Amino acid sequence: MTHPQQQAVLAAAGIHRRFGALVVLEAVDFAMAADEAVGIVGPNGAGKTTLLSVLSGAFPPSAGSVSFKGGDVTALPATARCRLGLVRTHQVPKPFSGMTTFENVFVAASHGAGLGRDEAYEEALGSLKLCGMLGVANRRAETLGLLDRKRLELARALAARPTLLLLDEIGGGLTDGEAGELVDTIKELRRRKIGIVWIEHIVHILLQVAERLICMDAGRIIADGEPQAVMADPQVIHAYLGGGPK
Amino acid sequence: MSVVPTSPMIERGTATSRIAAIAVAIVIALLAIAPQFLSAGAVDRMTALFIYVILAAMWNALAGFGGLVSVGQQVFFGLGAYFAIRLADAGLNPFLALFASGIIVGAVSWPLSLFMLRLKNGEFAIGMWVIAALTHLLVNLDRLVQGETGTSLISLNVYDASIRRVTIYWLALASMTALLAALFGLLRGSTGAAIRAIRDNEDAAASVGVRVTGTKRLLFVLAAFGIGIAGALWLATSITFQPKTYFNVQWTAYMIFMVLVGGIGTFEGAILGALVFFLIETWFGGAGVWYLIGLGATAVLFSLFLPRGLWGTIEERFGLRLLPVGYRVKLPANVADGGMIPSQQATTYQEKA
Numbered sequence: 321m322t323h324p325q326q327q328a329v330l331a332a333a334g335i336h337r338r339f340g341a342l343v344v345l346e347a348v349d350f351a352m353a354a355d356e357a358v359g360i361v362g363p364n365g366a367g368k369t370t371l372l373s374v375l376s377g378a379f380p381p382s383a384g385s386v387s388f389k390g391g392d393v394t395a396l397p398a399t400a401r402c403r404l405g406l407v408r409t410h411q412v413p414k415p416f417s418g419m420t421t422f423e424n425v426f427v428a429a430s431h432g433a434g435l436g437r438d439e440a441y442e443e444a445l446g447s448l449k450l451c452g453m454l455g456v457a458n459r460r461a462e463t464l465g466l467l468d469r470k471r472l473e474l475a476r477a478l479a480a481r482p483t484l485l486l487l488d489e490i491g492g493g494l495t496d497g498e499a500g501e502l503v504d505t506i507k508e509l510r511r512r513k514i515g516i517v518w519i520e521h522i523v524h525i526l527l528q529v530a531e532r533l534i535c536m537d538a539g540r541i542i543a544d545g546e547p548q549a550v551m552a553d554p555q556v557i558h559a560y561l562g563g564g565p566k
Numbered sequence: 567m568s569v570v571p572t573s574p575m576i577e578r579g580t581a582t583s584r585i586a587a588i589a590v591a592i593v594i595a596l597l598a599i600a601p602q603f604l605s606a607g608a609v610d611r612m613t614a615l616f617i618y619v620i621l622a623a624m625w626n627a628l629a630g631f632g633g634l635v636s637v638g639q640q641v642f643f644g645l646g647a648y649f650a651i652r653l654a655d656a657g658l659n660p661f662l663a664l665f666a667s668g669i670i671v672g673a674v675s676w677p678l679s680l681f682m683l684r685l686k687n688g689e690f691a692i693g694m695w696v697i698a699a700l701t702h703l704l705v706n707l708d709r710l711v712q713g714e715t716g717t718s719l720i721s722l723n724v725y726d727a728s729i730r731r732v733t734i735y736w737l738a739l740a741s742m743t744a745l746l747a748a749l750f751g752l753l754r755g756s757t758g759a760a761i762r763a764i765r766d767n768e769d770a771a772a773s774v775g776v777r778v779t780g781t782k783r784l785l786f787v788l789a790a791f792g793i794g795i796a797g798a799l800w801l802a803t804s805i806t807f808q809p810k811t812y813f814n815v816q817w818t819a820y821m822i823f824m825v826l827v828g829g830i831g832t833f834e835g836a837i838l839g840a841l842v843f844f845l846i847e848t849w850f851g852g853a854g855v856w857y858l859i860g861l862g863a864t865a866v867l868f869s870l871f872l873p874r875g876l877w878g879t880i881e882e883r884f885g886l887r888l889l890p891v892g893y894r895v896k897l898p899a900n901v902a903d904g905g906m907i908p909s910q911q912a913t914t915y916q917e918k919a
């Protein structure tokens with residue numbers, strides 16, 4: 321690969337994942353440094369979300385291993401990986417619907433980041449503010465629209481104080497203005513030295529943040545490198561045209 | 567633009583809830599001296615009410631806050647009574663036996679949770695019922711219990727009836743107060759937030775660092791302990807122990823009734839539901855089968871017309887929170903309208919409404 325993986329903070333080797341007979345990930349190798357911002361693209365069903373789930377510990381790979389911060393975390397559940405600083409968001413938002421927006425985020429600050437009460441308050445308020453959600457802090461999450469639910473995914477993951485943030489389509493359905501705001505937020509996270517893996521179909525948003533792009537198709541990584549080069553890769557173009565563009 | 571003058575604050579209570587806290591303390595103090603003014607029958611009824619409150623609060627904590635719906639909680643009620651019989655038979659002071667029994671029930675529930683909490687939703691609910699039925703059969707095998715003939719807490723009979731009655735009343739009042747306080751403390755703290763998060767979405771809770779299994783286990787054991795104490799207290803009031811009365815699924819049916827009528831998932835709701843159940847039982851309990859039909863009909867009416875229960879509806883309609891466990895963010899006016907948020911990043915995602 322074109323990228324020197326010196327001091328990879330997150331590395332996955334030989335990842336396979338099957339659901340019954342369906343092979344969703346096949347021999348995926350992935351590594352990134354702590355200060356990278358990596359974008360992931362690929363047609364629907366390519367296995368992007370599944371890769372994120374395996375990285376974050378939502379479920380184990382069928383074969384292969386994951387390491388984070390120098391330790392093997394393959395056997396560690398999501399809770400423990402989050403506490404180590406590897407935190408994901410969900411493509412289909414999973415809010416704690418009976419709790420308020422603030423309470424959603426507070427749970428992450430007090431359990432994910434392991435903060436005491438006052439620090440957790442501050443952290444939760446800080447991430448709500450960064451994501452522009454202070455105005456809906458007291459709303460029950462079940463009353464939020466899709467857009468706010470996606471923001472909540474980001475705010476909640478942030479409150480867990482990640483060193484590496486795994487984002488799954490948080491930008492879908494945004495207007496241009498909203499997308500610009502989202503990009504600004506992610507750039508702020510970069511300033512805070514938070515590593516980013518970001519799955520997004522809307523490539524022009526992604527390219528404003530990602531320094532490196534990965535394209536997946538049919539359970540494999542088919543291109544990995546400098547974003548413009550990846551977008552120009554014949555295999556990538558074929559995957560999109562052949563698989564039906566999004 | 568420089569510094570934001572005031573920052574958002576987190577509110578836990580309200581003016582009403584502070585008054586409510588004082589009112590609760592007064593009510594408990596009045597209840598403590600009440601036996602002097604009550605008839606023997608009324609003292610017994612009040613003791614039953616305290617036990618109902620414990621049962622409702624425990625089932626509500628488990629199902630309403632933790633999402634763990636069990637239809638087998640009678641297992642802990644029955645075991646609470648059974649271990650008290652056993653301990654008293656072994657020579658322990660019968661009053662001490664009541665509480666020691668609760669601790670043993672809690673201890674027994676711990677290994678039980680290891681496999682029960684692997685089950686999800688309906689499987690867990692029914693699984694608990696199966697555990698209750700099996701435990702009932704096992705207890706029947708104990709020679710001391712003599713099968714369904716049952717036995718009694720004879721060592722209580724050495725106490726004078728009126729002293730015994732009032733002592734049990736106070737023990738029930740003290741147990742209820744302590745258990746409610748412990749539960750309130752737990753649910754109001756950060757563990758309580760984790761418990762509600764698990765109820766709403768277990769995967770998401772794990773993804774933000776909540777220890778799902780350990781947290782559920784804590785709640786399960788606490789509920790078992792509380793219901794065990796309730797079973798032991800019930801034994802103390804009725805003296806006789808017949809397994810089929812204590813391991814009867816009706817106990818869980820009562821818990822569910824109280825919680826659904828009062829308002830599931832609110833701390834006040836369980837207490838109110840227990841009070842409603844107690845009144846219905848007091849007024850109509852003699853009506854035999856019609857009483858049971860009435861209870862069933864009430865439950866159905868509530869689930870159709872007041873799905874959030876009495877307290878849930880009051881809370882929604884009037885914004886009244888007496889014993890709140892949640893968090894409110896109080897924004898300084900200028901932050902709420904976005905005027906003082908200085909940086910470009912902070913205005914990201916400004917709400918339009």
Ligand SMILES: Nc1ncnc2c1ncn2[C@@H]1O[C@H](COP(=O)(O)OP(=O)(O)OP(=O)(O)O)[C@@H](O)[C@H]1O
Pocket residue numbers: 339342344362363364365366367368369370371411
């Ligand atoms: N839990 C599951 N059980 C069975 N099949 C699954 C499961 N999760 C994902 N799949 C299948 O695996 C394949 C890859 O899914 P995945 O969600 O990882 O794709 P994706 O690249 O994220 O797609 P999208 O862009 O649509 O989000 C799909 O065919 C999907 O149907």
Ligand SMILES: [Mg+2]
Pocket residue numbers: 368369370411
């Ligand atoms: Mg996906």
